[in-house]
Structure formats: C-alpha cells, structure tokens
Amino acid sequence: MAFSLRRSRLGDGYYKLLRDHLVDPVTRWGLTPNQLSGLSMAVALLVPIGFAVHPFLGTLLMVVSALADSLDGVMARHLGVSSLWGGFVDTVVDQVSDSCYLTGIWLLLWHQPHRLTAMAALVTALVLMLLIGFIRAKSEALRIAAISMPM
Numbered sequence: 001m002a003f004s005l006r007r008s009r010l011g012d013g014y015y016k017l018l019r020d021h022l023v024d025p026v027t028r029w030g031l032t033p034n035q036l037s038g039l040s041m042a043v044a045l046l047v048p049i050g051f052a053v054h055p056f057l058g059t060l061l062m063v064v065s066a067l068a069d070s071l072d073g074v075m076a077r078h079l080g081v082s083s084l085w086g087g088f089v090d091t092v093v094d095q096v097s098d099s100c101y102l103t104g105i106w107l108l109l110w111h112q113p114h115r116l117t118a119m120a121a122l123v124t125a126l127v128l129m130l131l132i133g134f135i136r137a138k139s140e141a142l143r144i145a146a147i148s149m150p151m
Contacts, residue, residue, distance in 0.1 A: 018074045026075060033076035033086055037093045040068035044097035051104035058104045065097055091133070098129050 026036065043065040051058030073090060076082045102122055109118040 014070070015074055018071050019078055022071055023075050023078050026071065027079070033072045033079070033081060034089055036068050036072040036075060037086075037089050040065050040072065041093045041096050043068065044093075044100040047100045047104040048107055051108045055108055058108060062101050062104065065100075069093060069097060091136075095130075095133050099126070102126050102129070 031039070043061055047058055047061045047065065050061040069090070072086075073082075076086050102125060106119065106122050109115055109122070112118060
C-alpha cells in the first residue's frame, strides 16, 4: 500500500476543516470551483512580486494561493460538480502556481551569500516539478496506474 498525505489522518483533518468551515461561505459569495482555481492562479502570479517587496508578503500570497487551490477540489466534490475539465484546470493551475512560487523564492534568495547553491536547488526543484507533471500526464494518456512509493 502506498502512502498518501492526502489520505492520511492529517490530510483528512485538513480537508474536513476546509469542507466544514470554508465551502459554505465561499459558495455564498457565488464563486464556483473553477473560479476559485482562477483566483488561486491570479494570486500565485503575484507571489514573485510579493517576495520582491517583502518576504512576509510573498509568503502570505503563497499561502492564500495554496489555500484557494486546496479548496477548489474540496468544493467541487462537496457540491457534486467534479469534472474532467475541472481536473485539467486544476493541473494547469498547479503547474503555473508552483512555477510562480519557485520564481518568488528565487527572487528572495538572489541577494543571499550562498545564492549559487540556492539557485541550483531551485533549478533542480523546477525540473523535478515539470518532470512529475509530464510523467503524470503521460501515464494518464497511456492509462497507466499512478506511480507511488510503497511504504
């Protein structure tokens, strides 16, 4: 059996918290899950600017973006409107957001004394992030079951 943080007690508690306390207020505001995905990406696009202004602002924007990204899927499942299109949009938003987060961290670390080491780590993270996205897309296209690490 493979380990999944999303299916752990911690993950269950996190998603229950979102479902129980945030889905209804966000639904009352009139936002759909796909609009929430768009909002998540819009905030993610501001993350590099936030880090350029101040590390706290960049971090705050990253947390807000990640929270909205977590909430869109929970909201779609809770409302019974999950779709293949929504899953596709979520995957695209994840890739764009992760790239924005790494760009923001790159801006933050640019003036640090060990920036070459930090840059190497960030480039490695970016390559791995893109590779994981490619592997997932290719495996889904070939209808291969998700690859996971056994525990």
